[in-house]
Amino acid sequence: MAGSGFGTVFRITTWGESHGKALGVVVDGCPAGIPLSEEDITPYMNRRRPNGGVMSTQRNEEDKVEILSGVFDGKTTGTPISMLIRNKDERSRDYGNIAESYRPGHADYGFDAKYGFRDYRGGGRSSGRETAGRVAAGAIAQKLLRMLGIECRAVLDRVGDVPAEDSAAAEDLVRQCREEQDSIGSVVRCTVSGMPAGVGDPVFEKLDADLAKAMFSIGAVKGLDIGDGHRAASARGSENNDSFYIKEGKVAARTNHAGGILGGLSDGENIEMTVYFKPTPSIAKPQKSVNKAGEEIDLVIHGRHDPVIGARAAVVVECMTAVVLVDALLRNMMSRAEEVVSFYRRRM
Ligand SMILES: Cc1cc2nc3c(=O)[nH]c(=O)nc-3n(C[C@H](O)[C@H](O)[C@H](O)COP(=O)(O)O)c2cc1C
DSSP states (O other): OOOOEEOSSSEEEEEEOTTSSEEEEEEESOOTTOBOOHHHHHHHHHHHSOOSSTTSOSOOOOOOEEEOSSEETTEEOSSOEEEEEEOOOOOGGGGGGGSSBOOTTSSHHHHHHHHSOOOOGGGGGGSGGGHHHHHHHHHHHHHHHHHTTOEEEEEEEEETTEETTSHHHHHHHHHHHHHTTOOBOEEEEEEEESOOSSOSBTTTBOHHHHHHHHHHTSTTEEEEEETTGGGGGGSOHHHHSOOEEEETTEEEESOOTTTTEETTEEOSSOEEEEEEEOOOSOOSSOEEEEBTTSOEEEEOOOSOOOSBSHHHHHHHHHHHHHHHHHHHHHHHTTSOHHHHHHHHHTTO
């Protein structure tokens, strides 16, 4: 399948299906010398895996990462890092009735229209499980960001209209949706601090354009605001512009309506993103649909699904953001002749 790779210098390629033997990722272009072990990746995988709580599916996904290549003596070698996650809880029988029918809100019909047939087990490649590989890759990107003093963090912000901070009310809402055999939308917020100014590439690979592509590549993402985002459309220039001033000898902004990016380049302020997720499409409530034979049917979806996606997807947002930033930071090293010259002079 085309379209499984992302990034230019720090490039990730995910592979595998939800109910195949395994899935994973190949990370190419990772600089040598980053201390890396499977233990560095586990905490990120644990944030993505279902935790048995009210916000996630009851599926049991162990999500243990095996590093197959690209690491020697506890450090990255600069060669492709291949990581594998074996699928264990593969109850394909749960998905039998969607083999021939199309789930409203899911990718089934589109896959059949494109390829003529599909791996229907758990949604195959369109499953949220594909994001396990992205999280493993993002955990490596996060290590490099931390070496640079850049902090990238995403959290669940809202479930429906309920702030996630009010965890009891948010959980009640999810519980109520489950009881009604339904699901609910959600919002994730991501903040990046410590980002230097001037990172990004005009014009087609603007930092915000790359972030938007990364976010919209995550299943169920339906909207993104950077800074004030769509709210800027009803603001005045005098309100929306962030005034500059000098703080400790450096250019800084008094407000951050721009969300840390101007002209596709970081401006040194925090990068602020709000990512909007639709409700999980697979709901237990009976729905009207059609089957492969072109008949209208009453569809009842079996299987275990996330009642809200943002809870598990926050770490996916964080990791994809980290991948974009590392790629942009590495590309940025080529922007000034004097730096290219001084880099090579040190080796001559
Ligand atoms: C972490 C994560 C978990 C997901 N879990 C489910 C799920 O359990 N059931 C489901 O139907 N969709 C789930 N999705 C959403 C589907 O992958 C997505 O809605 C589907 O591929 C259709 O694509 P679209 O919504 O982007 O148009 C999940 C997505 C993510 C990112």
